[in-house]
Amino acid sequence: MIRFNSVSKKYKKSVAALEDINFSIEDGEFVFLVGPSGAGKTTLLKLIIGEIKPTHGSVHVDDYIVSKLAENKLPYLRRKVSFVFQDFKLLAERTVVENISVSLEILGKTTVEAEKRIEAVLSMIKLSDKGNYFPRQLSYGEQQRVAIGRAIAGEAKILLADEPTGNLDPKTSWEILKIISAINKDGKTVIMATHNVDIVNSLKKRVIVIKDGKIIKDEKKGSYS
Numbered sequence: 536m537i538r539f540n541s542v543s544k545k546y547k548k549s550v551a552a553l554e555d556i557n558f559s560i561e562d563g564e565f566v567f568l569v570g571p572s573g574a575g576k577t578t579l580l581k582l583i584i585g586e587i588k589p590t591h592g593s594v595h596v597d598d599y600i601v602s603k604l605a606e607n608k609l610p611y612l613r614r615k616v617s618f619v620f621q622d623f624k625l626l627a628e629r630t631v632v633e634n635i636s637v638s639l640e641i642l643g644k645t646t647v648e649a650e651k652r653i654e655a656v657l658s659m660i661k662l663s664d665k666g667n668y669f670p671r672q673l674s675y676g677e678q679q680r681v682a683i684g685r686a687i688a689g690e691a692k693i694l695l696a697d698e699p700t701g702n703l704d705p706k707t708s709w710e711i712l713k714i715i716s717a718i719n720k721d722g723k724t725v726i727m728a729t730h731n732v733d734i735v736n737s738l739k740k741r742v743i744v745i746k747d748g749k750i751i752k753d754e755k756k757g758s759y760s
């Protein structure tokens with residue numbers, strides 16, 4: 536469960552990037568976070584992984600009070616919550632399999648367990664035949680799939696995706712959405728920040744709209760215009 540309790544965030548002395556944000560998200564939900572550029576979407580996601588702290592209020596993920604979590608406890612939170620960026624951040628000198636393995640190494644899996652998990656992840660991201668490719672040998676859409684694979688390979692049960700289709704054409708965006716939907720059906724909670732009106736309106740999932748740092752709409756089976 537994720538819960539925001541009267542959360543505000545100010546960067547330095549500027550106006551609030553988020554103001555009095557309240558919501559909760561149950562395990563297994565799929566939530567679109569939409570709103571214009573500068574609305575506060577990335578700020579909200581960064582608060583969930585504890586990359587930044589709120590100015591007021593509290594952020595909770597299960598039993599963790601993220602807003603109070605000490606720096607040295609963040610790795611425990613990050614095992615629960617993983618993050619996909621718009622610009623992939625893959626390791627250029629590592630293969631697809633090696634990029635995905637990164638999140639397994641720290642979990643101390645045996646080689647057999649890790650190999651099994653990697654096989655399952657490759658199948659989920661539909662790259663079973665390209666495990667030995669390097670990122671430069673892949674299309675943008677395929678690289679984004681690897682980034683998603685890396686994010687879900689470990690034990691994280693919450694996936695945060697910050698405009699994961701922002702640099703992709705419509706067809707490739709839909710392929711990414713299919714994979715993210717499958718991950719959600721597999722039991723993981725998904726929060727996806729996006730501008731993609733077509734995708735949001737087709738999927739009929741919960742939609743949280745933010746504008747100027749405030750939630751202006753929060754609807755089950757929502758839409759966006």
Ligand SMILES: Nc1ncnc2c1ncn2[C@@H]1O[C@H](COP(=O)(O)OP(=O)(O)O)[C@@H](O)[C@H]1O
Binds near residue numbers: 574579
């Ligand atoms: N590190 C930062 N320092 C100062 N202001 C920031 C910083 N990050 C974001 N902001 C400001 O906070 C507001 C919300 O930004 P952001 O969360 O990135 O919005 P979005 O992801 O919806 O485009 C914007 O006005 C932005 O300029």
Ligand SMILES: [Mg+2]
Binds near residue numbers: 576577578697
């Ligand atoms: Mg953003």
